[in-house]
Amino acid sequence: xxxxxxxxxxxxxxxxxxxxxxxxxxxxxxxxxxxxxxxxxxxxxxxxxxxxxxxxxxxxxxxxxxxxxxxxxxxxxxxxxxxxxxxxxxxxxxxxxxxxxxxxxxxxxxxxxxxxx
Amino acid sequence: xxxxxxxxxxxxxxxxxxxxxxxxxxxxxxxxxxxxxxxxxxxxxxxxxxxxxxxxxxxxxxxxxxxxxxxxxxxxxxxxxxxxxxxxxxxxxxxxxxxxxxxxxxxxxxxxxx
Numbered sequence: 001x002x003x004x005x006x007x008x009x010x011x012x013x014x015x016x017x018x019x020x021x022x023x024x025x026x027x028x029x030x031x032x033x034x035x036x037x038x039x040x041x042x043x044x045x046x047x048x049x050x051x052x053x054x055x056x057x058x059x060x061x062x063x064x065x066x067x068x069x070x071x072x073x074x075x076x077x078x079x080x081x082x083x084x085x086x087x088x089x090x091x092x093x094x095x096x097x098x099x100x101x102x103x104x105x106x107x108x109x110x111x112x113x114x115x116x117x
Numbered sequence: 118x119x120x121x122x123x124x125x126x127x128x129x130x131x132x133x134x135x136x137x138x139x140x141x142x143x144x145x146x147x148x149x150x151x152x153x154x155x156x157x158x159x160x161x162x163x164x165x166x167x168x169x170x171x172x173x174x175x176x177x178x179x180x181x182x183x184x185x186x187x188x189x190x191x192x193x194x195x196x197x198x199x200x201x202x203x204x205x206x207x208x209x210x211x212x213x214x215x216x217x218x219x220x221x222x223x224x225x226x227x228x229x230x231x
Contacts, residue, residue: 103150103165
C-alpha cells in the first residue's frame, strides 16, 4: 500500500530556532514528493517538490527538504523560524505503478507548527 | 497570473439537499482535481478531470460527481447531502495532472450540512 506518514502531529518551537518536520513514505514505485503549507481558512500552498535529481530540495520561505531513498524519508527543515511560519504543514506523494497519478496526491495527516515568541 | 478560484467560499445546506461547487483553474492548466478535507480523515482525493474527461477517481460514493467544461472550469456536485459531508472542499489545478506536474490549490469551499 502507498502511504505517507507524518511522525509528529504538533511541533512547538521558539522563534529563530531551527525546526524539522518529519515525513516518511511507503511506495514500491516511482514517487514524487511535496510539502504544502496551509494557513487558517486558506488552501494549500506548495512549499517545495522533489521530482528527481538532487536529493536536497530548496523551497520558498527558507524551507528545504532532503529526499532519502534508503530511509524512505522526506523531512522538511528550516534553520530559523519566524512567528509567521505558524501553520499546518502537509507532506504528500504522487505515486503509482504507471508513474503518474493523474491529480491524486496521498497526504500525510499534517503537522501543526506553532512558533512561540 | 490569477490563482485557482473556488466559489462560493461558504455554504450551509440541510440534509437531503444537493450542492454544486465551482472551480476555475489557473489559466493554461488543463487538469482539475478535487479533495475533501476533514479533521478526522484529513485530505482525501475525490477525482480528477483533464480535457473534460475523468481520469482518476477516489473512494467516494456515487453521490459525489463532477464535470469539466471545455474552458477547463470544473464543478463538483454532491447529492442527498449527509451530515458527514461537512468539510472543506479543495480544488487544485495543474498543467497535466501527473506526478511531475505540481498541484496548485484554491482556498476551498467550506460546506456545512445541518
